[in-house]
Amino acid sequence: MEDRKPLRVGIAGLGVVGAGVVGLLQRNAAQIAARAGRPIEVVAVAARDRARDRGVDLTKVTWAETAQDLTQRNDVDVFVELIGGSEGPAREAVEAALARGLPVVTANKALLAHHGADLARMAEARGVTLAFEAAVAGGIPVIKVLREGLAANRFSRVYGILNGTCNYILTKMRQEGRDFADVLADAQKLGYAEADPTFDVDGIDAAHKLSILAAVAFGTDVAFDKVHVEGIRHVSAVDIAFAEELGYRIKLLGIAALTEAGLEQRVHPCMVPVDSAIASVEDVYNAVVAEGDAVGTSMMVGRGAGAGPTASAVVADLIDLARGFSVPTFSVPVAAKVALPSVAIDKHRGAYYVRLMVLDQPGVIADIAGALRDEKVSMEAMIQRGRNPGEIVPVVLTTHETDEAAMRRALTRIDGVPAITEPPRVIRIMEQL
Amino acid sequence: MEDRKPLRVGIAGLGVVGAGVVGLLQRNAAQIAARAGRPIEVVAVAARDRARDRGVDLTKVTWAETAQDLTQRNDVDVFVELIGGSEGPAREAVEAALARGLPVVTANKALLAHHGADLARMAEARGVTLAFEAAVAGGIPVIKVLREGLAANRFSRVYGILNGTCNYILTKMRQEGRDFADVLADAQKLGYAEADPTFDVDGIDAAHKLSILAAVAFGTDVAFDKVHVEGIRHVSAVDIAFAEELGYRIKLLGIAALTEAGLEQRVHPCMVPVDSAIASVEDVYNAVVAEGDAVGTSMMVGRGAGAGPTASAVVADLIDLARGFSVPTFSVPVAAKVALPSVAIDKHRGAYYVRLMVLDQPGVIADIAGALRDEKVSMEAMIQRGRNPGEIVPVVLTTHETDEAAMRRALTRIDGVPAITEPPRVIRIMEQL
Numbered sequence: 001m002e003d004r005k006p007l008r009v010g011i012a013g014l015g016v017v018g019a020g021v022v023g024l025l026q027r028n029a030a031q032i033a034a035r036a037g038r039p040i041e042v043v044a045v046a047a048r049d050r051a052r053d054r055g056v057d058l059t060k061v062t063w064a065e066t067a068q069d070l071t072q073r074n075d076v077d078v079f080v081e082l083i084g085g086s087e088g089p090a091r092e093a094v095e096a097a098l099a100r101g102l103p104v105v106t107a108n109k110a111l112l113a114h115h116g117a118d119l120a121r122m123a124e125a126r127g128v129t130l131a132f133e134a135a136v137a138g139g140i141p142v143i144k145v146l147r148e149g150l151a152a153n154r155f156s157r158v159y160g161i162l163n164g165t166c167n168y169i170l171t172k173m174r175q176e177g178r179d180f181a182d183v184l185a186d187a188q189k190l191g192y193a194e195a196d197p198t199f200d201v202d203g204i205d206a207a208h209k210l211s212i213l214a215a216v217a218f219g220t221d222v223a224f225d226k227v228h229v230e231g232i233r234h235v236s237a238v239d240i241a242f243a244e245e246l247g248y249r250i251k252l253l254g255i256a257a258l259t260e261a262g263l264e265q266r267v268h269p270c271m272v273p274v275d276s277a278i279a280s281v282e283d284v285y286n287a288v289v290a291e292g293d294a295v296g297t298s299m300m301v302g303r304g305a306g307a308g309p310t311a312s313a314v315v316a317d318l319i320d321l322a323r324g325f326s327v328p329t330f331s332v333p334v335a336a337k338v339a340l341p342s343v344a345i346d347k348h349r350g351a352y353y354v355r356l357m358v359l360d361q362p363g364v365i366a367d368i369a370g371a372l373r374d375e376k377v378s379m380e381a382m383i384q385r386g387r388n389p390g391e392i393v394p395v396v397l398t399t400h401e402t403d404e405a406a407m408r409r410a411l412t413r414i415d416g417v418p419a420i421t422e423p424p425r426v427i428r429i430m431e432q433l
Numbered sequence: 434m435e436d437r438k439p440l441r442v443g444i445a446g447l448g449v450v451g452a453g454v455v456g457l458l459q460r461n462a463a464q465i466a467a468r469a470g471r472p473i474e475v476v477a478v479a480a481r482d483r484a485r486d487r488g489v490d491l492t493k494v495t496w497a498e499t500a501q502d503l504t505q506r507n508d509v510d511v512f513v514e515l516i517g518g519s520e521g522p523a524r525e526a527v528e529a530a531l532a533r534g535l536p537v538v539t540a541n542k543a544l545l546a547h548h549g550a551d552l553a554r555m556a557e558a559r560g561v562t563l564a565f566e567a568a569v570a571g572g573i574p575v576i577k578v579l580r581e582g583l584a585a586n587r588f589s590r591v592y593g594i595l596n597g598t599c600n601y602i603l604t605k606m607r608q609e610g611r612d613f614a615d616v617l618a619d620a621q622k623l624g625y626a627e628a629d630p631t632f633d634v635d636g637i638d639a640a641h642k643l644s645i646l647a648a649v650a651f652g653t654d655v656a657f658d659k660v661h662v663e664g665i666r667h668v669s670a671v672d673i674a675f676a677e678e679l680g681y682r683i684k685l686l687g688i689a690a691l692t693e694a695g696l697e698q699r700v701h702p703c704m705v706p707v708d709s710a711i712a713s714v715e716d717v718y719n720a721v722v723a724e725g726d727a728v729g730t731s732m733m734v735g736r737g738a739g740a741g742p743t744a745s746a747v748v749a750d751l752i753d754l755a756r757g758f759s760v761p762t763f764s765v766p767v768a769a770k771v772a773l774p775s776v777a778i779d780k781h782r783g784a785y786y787v788r789l790m791v792l793d794q795p796g797v798i799a800d801i802a803g804a805l806r807d808e809k810v811s812m813e814a815m816i817q818r819g820r821n822p823g824e825i826v827p828v829v830l831t832t833h834e835t836d837e838a839a840m841r842r843a844l845t846r847i848d849g850v851p852a853i854t855e856p857p858r859v860i861r862i863m864e865q866l
Contacts, residue, residue: 024727028586028726031587031652032584032585034766034769035764037766133582138728139728139729141581141582144578144581145577148574148752148753149577149578151465151468151469151748151752152461152748152749154461219468277710277713277714277734280708280713294457294745295742296736296741297736298572298733298735298736299733300731300732300733300734301710301731301733302731303728303729308727308728308729309727309729312586312728315584315585315727316581316582323758323760333467336467
């Protein structure tokens, strides 16, 4: 077996993940060769800084000038793209590799979210693999599970905690009773959040991943622009405390659900029952839940990011390639894709948590209740903790399942009540877990 | 794509799982063909009762006289064994199929636990696939995840809740404060436990599955006879209540761990921290946790048994076959297997929960503490709830990490204390989750 021809890898991008891939291939070389049926060797790399010590042995690899150059080498059997970004060098190099008929392994969720459909078409036209296990929740082999392990199922819903930074922030906010900005600053110091945290805390990273999961699970085109996205900036310590009191935890979820109207894709903070399995997924861990017609509910939990988990996913893709295994990019060939109408968020049906800041005076609750009644939104519970006539107090209510559009109309009315001093804060509730 | 040659399936055994496979292949035929690249069709079956209505359309299939006959048909591309049992017709038919070079898909954990090594050798000699995703936790594609999705990792430990019947019983005992025998009787009425529950409640079924998981994860031979097995018959309602008080839940775990001495394989009741993710896996759900050097901790949760989840796993294996994907039976070729010394249970190191029934009289606690001290077992906590001089009361203690051998010697001493009225009940504690 050891005399079988090695799979020769070219890696573009040698940040922590790239160095992690090189290190993992070296450290576990014997086991990986046994499992893959042949050795997997990094033969060439491209990265900006050649001098930096990355803690791995690069003495035997060839340095290419650019990622593009790497894709044109005849001693490379597979191109690994770890540059990142939906445009520029990453996109150009992946396209160049596919155009040349070179298989590609990438961890680039932004690239796939924006150009996945086109890239899948290119890969299929050349009959080569475009693999991306590392693009979604590196520590969870979710692409393989949806595309192969649960391939017999028709899925009704796939959802999960897809951003470790947000989950870390929400976990700390709950455990320590602190506010968003405060915990974010700490996370940045610890390296769990970037200096510019926008992609993470505004839900964009989770939306990238969700659009990829939805394409794989439902056999449809990646449609990032159809994902409704809300982040966690508006989740406050007081909401987290009320959630606890009501028996929930707040998680940033990405949810893709097939309804009679089509495919719902949404990323937003969500209240999940405290005793649900997904509620116990804390800190930087990610989770993905798949609901299939045969399997029922299947959940996977693991680290979402970091050098180790991401390298694990990249190398798993390389082992598949070494074994000669290839599947259509998004589960099914391009011609077999189904076109699913996208369902706008105002067509969503669900239960809601609403927090109002209210000037405590007689008649306010009646005004709120009246607004809900007029829009046929049925209230499930209301909490007004403490009475401080003349002061501003939080009033929290939860609803039974209702139409998002009706909820929004009710909120507009409520916002018009003079004693309401701030815009209502709304968090969707997910009951059926 | 639809004009590609179908994969023709022969199924032996048409119980709930066999009928489930036929039904799933029919119900999701179009999607399965799209994902597999060609249709998958059941062309022949073998089962004792031809007349029984199984709720699926069998009008177009050929009935073979026996499972053996099915393996000899030229119109069958893959043999699916759903008969069960480690010997007899199941074993004979699987061996006949492999000997003929016919790929096999099976859900039979007992067969693999007892004869996995031989069957893998036969499959490899003929260059055919022996697939068994359905043998372990049908609702969790754990074989694929360990063998492919996490293939880059060296595993230190793989463990999980591998028997849904036991998890159901332990969950109900906790939730309802009832005793084992009582809940078992209910589970039998509901069909969650068999009339003869031995395989489930005595841990044998979990041990079958654990030995298969260990072989896949560690690239070693299946060694069912090396698994230390304890069931849940001795877990009492009082232990479950004390566990709760100490911050634990009791789960029947199967644990395969690589230590410096070799491979530990054990199935026994275990106290897991109540806030750990695995503690939240309740009812008939299974869970598997893999700890790998690159990925860290990755957990999967799903239904362990039942027609739907098991059929989902069988059909996933068929889709892999239709796609032309084949991997060595237990992750690596027979020649690349590693021989791992098996570590006996008395070499185990861990923390312990001990419950004693004690005649409440002065000096007893000193005798117990003395026995522990003499064997260098360090006590972590002790609970003696209520004082009833002259009566028999439970005394519960937990230890710090210690050698199982020392613990056993201490227990022998304690059992010799005259005021101890029953053999000590011991449950291992798993802290590092």
